[in-house]
Amino acid sequence: MKFVYNLTKPYIFVVYLFNIWSVFCKLLDTSYSKPGDIKLTGSALVKFDVQGVSLVHCGSLCSEDECCKEVLYNATSGRCIGSPFSDFKSTLNNLVEASYDGMSKYQKGCESGWLEFKAHCFLHVLDLVSWYDAKLVCKKKCSYLVEINSLEESNWLASTFLDKVTCGADEFFSCTSWIGGNDMNVEGSYVWDHSNTSLVYTNWHPQEPSLLHPSDASTRDCIDLLRSGRWNDRPCLYSNTFICEKKFGD
Incomplete structure (x- = not known):
């Protein structure tokens, strides 16, 4: 009897292990809360609904x-629903209506690359863009x-993302970042x-907003954060890094 070795089986097994490892690595970068004892009921627009x-x-x-919050x-049916951030539902496409009776909620934490502070997640994007593009x-x-919303938050953001040994001497033009004001x-x-x-x-720099040059105030409509934690007003088309924020908790 001739023995035939199927070379595709080791390949399939390796691909299977790789997929399992990829899922595991993704979960290592994102934490989830334990579900509560109360089973949820109701319906809503959701990102996905799989069985x-x-x-x-x-x-x-x-x-x-x-955009999945x-x-x-x-656990019985293996049904999985992904809920979006409520304040961004109007901007998302392909949402589907789903009922979720008898399901448990697992709250997602900060994603890979984002840092947590006071139950909010923050991402410093190093691309230099205008306030509008940010x-x-x-x-x-x-x-x-x-x-x-506080001095503590302003100082944490500055020390975490901006105050680096590589920053230049002028704090107004080195290591700054757009914020939402x-x-x-x-x-x-x-x-x-x-x-x-x-x-x-507010946490304005002593010279801001445009106190030394009040005639420039009308052209400086956007706020950026300095590495000292102080704030500065600047033309919105200035190319700057920026900090995004999202809240995962209820």
């Missing part, structure tokens, strides 16, 4: 989607240009872009 998958596979589907899972990039990630609509009345709320807390 017959493991909880690990379900988590990996959400981990690789920047959490997963709902039924806003669009953050939006595509289902996030927004950072909105700073602007006064485009009414000169001198600054608001946060995403929440459309007035700035309750």
Whole structure:
């Protein structure tokens, strides 16, 4: 009897192991909360609704989607639903209506590359772009240009992302980053872009906003963060790095 060795079987096995390893690595970069005891009921527009998958596979589907906020899972049926960020639903395509009776919720944490602070996630993007383009990039990630609400937060962002040994001598033109504040609509009345709320807390540099050159104020409508944690107003077309923010918790 002639023995025939099937070379495709080792290949299939290697591909299988690679796929398992890829899923595992994705989950290592993203944490999920433990589900609560209460089973959810209701319906909503969701990112995806699949059947017959493991909880690990379900988590990996959400981990690789920047607009997936959490997963709902039924261990009996293997049903997996990916829920989007509610404040970005109107901008997302291909959402489907799904009921989720009897499912458990697993809350996604900060994704790979994002850092957590006070239950929010932050990403420093090093591309040099205008304030308008920075806003669009953050939006595509289902996030927004950072909105700073305390001295602690301002200092954390600056020390974490901007204050580096490679920074130049002039803090106004080295190691700066766009944030979400602007006064485009009414000169001198600054608001946060995403929440459309007035700035309750501010941390202006002593010379800002445009205090030394008040005639320039009308052309400097966007705020950037300096590496000292102080704020500066600047023309919105200036090429700058930027910080995106998203909140995963309820």
